[in-house]
Amino acid sequence: MIPPQFDYTRAGSAEEAIAALTQHGDEAKLLAGGHSLIPLLKLRLAQPSVLIDIGRVKDLSYVRTEGDEVAIGALTRHRDLERSDLLAGEVPLLAEAARHVGDPQVRNRGTIGGSLSHGDGASDLPAVVLALGGTLVAQGPGGRREIAAGDFFEGFLETALAPDELLVEVRVPKAPGGWSFQKFNRRAQDWAIVGVAAATVGDSVGVGLVNMASVPVRATAVEDALASGSSAEDAAALAAEGTEAPSDIHGSSEYRQHLARVLVARALGELA
Amino acid sequence: MKVEITINGIRTSHEVEPRTLLVHYIREVEGLTGTHVGCDTSNCGACTVHLDGEAVKSCTVLAAQADGSEVTTIEGLADGDEWHPVQQGFHECHGLQCGYCTPGMVMAAAALLEENADPTELEIRTNLEGNLCRCTGYQMIVDSVRWAADRSSQ
Ligand SMILES: Cc1cc2nc3c(=O)[nH]c(=O)nc-3n(C[C@H](O)[C@H](O)[C@H](O)COP(=O)(O)OP(=O)(O)OC[C@H]3O[C@@H](n4cnc5c(N)ncnc54)[C@H](O)[C@@H]3O)c2cc1C
Numbered sequence: 227m228i229p230p231q232f233d234y235t236r237a238g239s240a241e242e243a244i245a246a247l248t249q250h251g252d253e254a255k256l257l258a259g260g261h262s263l264i265p266l267l268k269l270r271l272a273q274p275s276v277l278i279d280i281g282r283v284k285d286l287s288y289v290r291t292e293g294d295e296v297a298i299g300a301l302t303r304h305r306d307l308e309r310s311d312l313l314a315g316e317v318p319l320l321a322e323a324a325r326h327v328g329d330p331q332v333r334n335r336g337t338i339g340g341s342l343s344h345g346d347g348a349s350d351l352p353a354v355v356l357a358l359g360g361t362l363v364a365q366g367p368g369g370r371r372e373i374a375a376g377d378f379f380e381g382f383l384e385t386a387l388a389p390d391e392l393l394v395e396v397r398v399p400k401a402p403g404g405w406s407f408q409k410f411n412r413r414a415q416d417w418a419i420v421g422v423a424a425a426t427v428g429d430s431v432g433v434g435l436v437n438m439a440s441v442p443v444r445a446t447a448v449e450d451a452l453a454s455g456s457s458a459e460d461a462a463a464l465a466a467e468g469t470e471a472p473s474d475i476h477g478s479s480e481y482r483q484h485l486a487r488v489l490v491a492r493a494l495g496e497l498a
Numbered sequence: 499m500k501v502e503i504t505i506n507g508i509r510t511s512h513e514v515e516p517r518t519l520l521v522h523y524i525r526e527v528e529g530l531t532g533t534h535v536g537c538d539t540s541n542c543g544a545c546t547v548h549l550d551g552e553a554v555k556s557c558t559v560l561a562a563q564a565d566g567s568e569v570t571t572i573e574g575l576a577d578g579d580e581w582h583p584v585q586q587g588f589h590e591c592h593g594l595q596c597g598y599c600t601p602g603m604v605m606a607a608a609a610l611l612e613e614n615a616d617p618t619e620l621e622i623r624t625n626l627e628g629n630l631c632r633c634t635g636y637q638m639i640v641d642s643v644r645w646a647a648d649r650s651s652q
């Protein structure tokens with residue numbers, strides 16, 4: 227399968243990428259690792275007339291501490307997350323979840339910024355950033371702005387990013403304490419049929435769900451129940467509340483709801 | 499557009515369409531057909547090559563993204579007449595049947611040993627999760643990689 231025709235341009239910095247986005251408008255798409263976009267191009271599910279390659283904006287590839295948070299550049303690849311000693315110590319949930327994305331070859335190319343900007347409810351890292359209550363930093367022609375992870379995912383493959391904005395950084399609170407990542411799939415390398423990311427952040431517990439809606443979602447009913455003192459068992463029973471679990475060849479919606487309850491119970495068990 | 503890619507130590511340069519995939523650049527423009535296309539959907543790993551030293555699926559990388567980079571394919575893995583230990587391992591342990599997945603398996607395994615010279619059986623299996631084989635049942639492939647690790651550590 228060969229992608230449709232497009233023009234290709236390479237941006238050397240965030241500013242160059244934003245200038246190119248401004249110039250080409252809706253016709254253009256950013257290309258980071260390409261491991262979501264190139265498959266879409268091959269299937270003609272996306273047909274941009276210009277690709278702006280940001281893969282070499284190296285100064286957006288980093289993992290560093292900033293106060294109580296860890297800041298991660300949008301171009302940081304899954305492989306670098308998985309190998310980061312800083313993450314392993316301060317945000318082990320993210321390092322572990324990165325290890326579950328696709329396979330080593332996919333992780334050598336795919337980026338955290340691409341994963342989040344793609345906004346796929348089946349992706350692993352959005353659920354992690356939601357569970358942690360992270361912040362996304364977007365940069366556009368007017369400068370930078372911050373978007374809470376909970377406000378970022380708007381619809382099927384749609385995010386709060388404006389067409390001329392670039393996601394430049396992801397910030398998550400340090401959460402070295404209790405955490406758990408549960409990914410249920412049938413074969414190694416596969417996407418999750420259902421996944422659960424859970425972490426203790428300060429005094430509260432955040433829970434993100436993978437593949438329980440067309441967008442990445444939090445298990446708010448579980449979080450609220452825990453916050454008001456419910457037992458882990460009672461809270462986990464609410465895991466499918468408010469979700470719209472898809473139904474496909476890998477499982478029915480009911481099966482996913484069941485998995486969500488089981489996996490959230492396991493995750494909360496690991497937090498304790 | 500013009501791209502320059504060093505493949506197996508030889509500098510290549512061609513005028514290509516921006517949509518040209520790296521695997522097509524390797525196979526069709528350069529005529530190096532050792533790199534296979536199995537699924538074309540980034541699942542099977544048959545197209546695995548090393549891009550600046552890392553294993554990637556060349557059906558999901560644009561030639562334009564590899565511009566200025568170094569690529570190693572199965573044809574460039576041996577050191578002159580001396581096979582790479584992973585190639586020797588596949589030969590010794592019968593790590594292939596039809597051979598379709600083999601170039602990708604060998605490239606993925608070589609990248610693993612580069613990073614972890616003494617992997618456990620589980621580590622070998624986990625690190626080859628992006629490579630599918632319809633023939634061998636994987637056991638002989640795992641044996642081949644272990645053989646290579648043992649040989650390299652001698
Ligand atoms: C075989 C295979 C298996 C996979 N398995 C999994 C899995 O198990 N779990 C999982 O979570 N993911 C999986 N993925 C997806 C993988 O994680 C992708 O790498 C990731 O979703 C996209 O990152 P990317 O850098 O490749 O983005 P790209 O494909 O380059 O871009 C994706 C989208 O985001 C936009 N974009 C990229 N970067 C930015 C930015 N900085 N600012 C604004 N917009 C941007 C692009 O324009 C595009 O629309 C798999 C992919 C493959 C090919």
Ligand code: FES
Nearest residue numbers: 536537538543557
């Ligand atoms: S041909 Fe590239 S992964 Fe199958």
Ligand code: FES
Nearest residue numbers: 595597631632633
């Ligand atoms: S040897 Fe036939 S596919 Fe692996």
